[in-house]
Amino acid sequence: MTKIGFIGVGGMAQAIIGGLLKARAFAPADIVVHSHQAAHYQPYAQRLGLTAVTSNADLVAASDLVVLAVTPNVAATVLTEIKPALTPQKTLISIVAGLTLAKMATLVGDQQPILRTLPNVNVEIGAGMTAVAANTELTGAARTTAEDVFNVLGSTTTLNEDQFGIFSALAGSSPAYIDFFIDSLSRAGVKYGLSKQQATQIAAQATLGSAQMVLKSDKIPFALIDQVASPGGSTVAGLLAMEEAGLMTAVVKGIDATVQRDHENA
Numbered sequence: 001m002t003k004i005g006f007i008g009v010g011g012m013a014q015a016i017i018g019g020l021l022k023a024r025a026f027a028p029a030d031i032v033v034h035s036h037q038a039a040h041y042q043p044y045a046q047r048l049g050l051t052a053v054t055s056n057a058d059l060v061a062a063s064d065l066v067v068l069a070v071t072p073n074v075a076a077t078v079l080t081e082i083k084p085a086l087t088p089q090k091t092l093i094s095i096v097a098g099l100t101l102a103k104m105a106t107l108v109g110d111q112q113p114i115l116r117t118l119p120n121v122n123v124e125i126g127a128g129m130t131a132v133a134a135n136t137e138l139t140g141a142a143r144t145t146a147e148d149v150f151n152v153l154g155s156t157t158t159l160n161e162d163q164f165g166i167f168s169a170l171a172g173s174s175p176a177y178i179d180f181f182i183d184s185l186s187r188a189g190v191k192y193g194l195s196k197q198q199a200t201q202i203a204a205q206a207t208l209g210s211a212q213m214v215l216k217s218d219k220i221p222f223a224l225i226d227q228v229a230s231p232g233g234s235t236v237a238g239l240l241a242m243e244e245a246g247l248m249t250a251v252v253k254g255i256d257a258t259v260q261r262d263h264e265n266a
């Protein structure tokens with residue numbers, strides 16, 4: 001059986017592992033974990049029945065797929081550390097935002113098969129959106145095996161590396177921005193007397209349905225806006241007030257800052 005190892009078991013690795021277990025894509029014991037602090041990875045591994053090892057090198061030795069799931073500031077150090085344990089029979093999978101295939105190859109060697117990915121947190125419930133880019137060493141069955149890790153967790157798209165920055169903003173970071181929007185809607189509901197729990201449920205279901213409508217309809221979002229906004233009605237009054245407060249400009253400015261920070265991490 002293919003064994004998958006995670007270097008780092010923070011928020012994103014735990015979302016991927018949770019999604020893989022729910023999809024029964026790997027048996028718990030075939031998921032190997034290690035992170036910086038034993039107090040973090042050992043209880044987590046024990047709780048889920050995963051295989052915990054005591055070093056990054058041991059993790060690479062025990063895994064066919066090695067997922068780099070550390071923050072960008074320590075990625076280079078960790079790649080240098082695991083280089084002696086890597087072989088061309090193993091696939092290195094990075095989820096690190098901003099880290100290019102070329103940079104990784106300089107640290108682990110040109111012969112290493114590598115899949116650069118950028119998943120989002122919704123992989124945890126099988127509703128993820130992940131970008132992938134393979135280097136020239138990753139081909140055939142090995143490439144399929146690596147990409148299938150993310151195919152079982154939602155949608156995937158193959159992307160040129162120069163588009164990973166904007167993808168990271170629109171799919172990787174946006175769950176936080178959409179949660180912010182849902183929370184803003186539900187806070188408005190509280191202002192008008194709904195309980196926070198009921199307002200959040202209502203706002204989240206309306207957001208989910210609207211996203212599904214955009215994906216299923218042949219209309220662009222602006223046409224769907226017109227379908228909701230009745231002449232002389234309440235929606236158009238709300239839309240104009242939101243635009244006066246600069247909603248679209250605020251969103252684009254937020255994405256600009258996200259992309260800029262992603263480039264600084266590269």
Ligand SMILES: NC(=O)C1=CN([C@@H]2O[C@H](COP(=O)(O)OP(=O)(O)OC[C@H]3O[C@@H](n4cnc5c(N)ncnc54)[C@H](OP(=O)(O)O)[C@@H]3O)[C@@H](O)[C@H]2O)C=CC1
Nearest residue numbers: 008009010011012035036037040069070071072095096097
């Ligand atoms: N969060 C998200 O939605 C997304 C994140 N990403 C990328 O995923 C990566 C991880 O992000 P996130 O999970 O949010 O971050 P976290 O801070 O939650 O997790 C980072 C993990 O790295 C571990 N770590 C730190 N240093 C080492 C080391 N030397 N050796 C082994 N493990 C180490 C930490 O271990 P310990 O806890 O034991 O200290 C921790 O488990 C980032 O590169 C980010 O760009 C990509 C897409 C989406």
Ligand SMILES: O=C(O)[C@@H]1CCC=N1
Nearest residue numbers: 097168169172173174
């Ligand atoms: O906040 C971050 O840096 C990462 C990248 C995409 C989502 N989270």
